[in-house]
Amino acid sequence: MITKNEIREKIWNKLEEEKLGRFPFPLKGRIPNFKGAEKAAHFVFNMPEYKNAKIIKVNPDSPQLPIRAQALRDGKTILVPTPRLKAGFIMVKPEWVPAGEERKAASLKHIHTYGKEIPLSDMPKIDLIFAGSVALHKDGRRVGKGEGYADREYAIIRELGNPAVPVIGTVNSAQVVEDEIPIDRFDLTVDWIATEKELIETNSPYEKPTGIQWDLVTEEEMEEMPVLRDIWNLTKEK
Secondary structure, eight states, X not given: OOXXXXXXXXXXXXXXXXXXXXXXXXXXXXXXXXXXXXXXXXXXXXXXXXXXXXXXXXXXXXXXXXXHHHHHHTTOEEEEEOGGGTTOEEEEOGGGSOTTOHHHHHSTTTHHHHOEEEOGGGOOOOOEXXXXXXXXXXXXXXXXXXXXXXXXXXXXXXXXXXXXXXXXXXXXXXXXXXXXXXXXXXXXXXXXXXXXXXXXXXXXXXXXXXXXXXXXXXXXXHHHOHXXXXXXXXXXXX
């Protein structure tokens, strides 16, 4: 069976060779920005799941910048994970952003100016999630950049009591693969895929994580990601 890393390398190379990637470069080692990111986002903005959502968690990567910016324009609160989840999540409320500055506020360079880091104990209920991806299968299986943060972020909000919510991935159509992507019990799947060409409902048969798989969390990970120890303490207190 093909490995996730082989799929990543194949997609990164394909985007480079076919000139489908966009700044920042290199594409390898990251959630790649892609041509058509705005078109893919536009499909999402007409979805009832998006229109009805008040609080949205969006990954911090470049191809999802159009989503973060539009969400603020549409009066929605966004939650963006901090790098390596060192400080949990940054919240940006639309009322904190002057009209016309939504794209700037949604950029990683300036998000701290408009938003603030919130403790896990103050996490609001999230209605919709966007997950960055290197590759997606039409049945919802997902390949990220290999560090497991999207999986863990979803597990964290479920561990904190958030109900299951829809997960959307936006990618270039070249990132939608037919490979048999390996899947583990902690892997996050997507319910919808938006490309520059179409919106795909995955009807995924794979269950999403319902919380953190504590048996798989090492002491080293607790040190690298203090948010995990915070959650352990919060849930222990309950």
